[in-house]
Amino acid sequence: MIVNERIVAYINSLQVEIKPELLSLEKEALERHVPIIKKETQGLLKFLLCLQQPKRILEVGTAIGFSALFMSEYTGDDSKITTIEKVPMRIVDAEKNFSNEVFSHKDKITLIKGEALKALKDLASEEQHYDFIFLDAAKAQYMSFLPELMKMLSTNGILVTDNVLQDGTVTNSRYSITRRDRTIHTRMREYLYTITHMEELETVILPVGDGVAVSFRK
Secondary structure: OOOOHHHHHHHHHHOOOOOHHHHHHHHHHHHOOOOOOOHHHHHHHHHHHHHHOOOEEEEEOOOOOHHHHHHHOOOOOOOEEEEEEOOHHHHHHHHHHHOOOOOOOHHHEEEEEOOHHHHHHHHHHOOOOEEEEEEOOOHHHHHHHHHHHHHHEEEEEEEEEEOOOHHHHHHOOHHHOOHHHHHHHHHHHHHHHHHHHOOOEEEEEEOOOOOEEEEEEO
16 A cells, blocks of 8 residues: 555545446446556546546457446547457456446447557557556556657557556565566656656656556647
8 A cells, every 4th residue: 555545445435426327337346356457446446437538449458347347437439449468368258348238338338359569569560559557457568668659659648557666666676576576666666767767758757546547748
């Protein structure tokens, strides 16, 4: 927990509850220990989507489809969401949820199955462009994804990167991190330094959830 737990609980209590079908899916994910966006991250995403009203959204990291379905609720009828997932068991769950008639905006969503980096390269080669990108995949690969994402992020577009503070451990010394986590720790610090120093981007890092970076392409 990055921010005081009582403060987070209070802020979350002020949010308008999500639709019952999303609430049910969220509960299922939590019971199965499937990582999905936290309540406070949901609030930030909802705000950004309502503010920008993007037409073309790219998500890297579908999981069971909760965040894509969540985003579909707060975008216009003419918006399109492309989401990428590589884990077979997650793909099965996502496809089931994307075909469930209880989700009234599911037809906005297109699922790409496979390795994220290859999918991103393919989309970039097709000269696809997006005005909103949500990056919530393998954290150690964020730096590898960034060049392809920058090819596709439109001017005035927003890149939202989740889990960037790693529950606060990103601030720790490398030598205080367990050996198996040092690569992720190093790469995340590199990613954060890069997006905060790129001339093309204006970036703010927020202590929301496990840390969210919001980057605006100038």
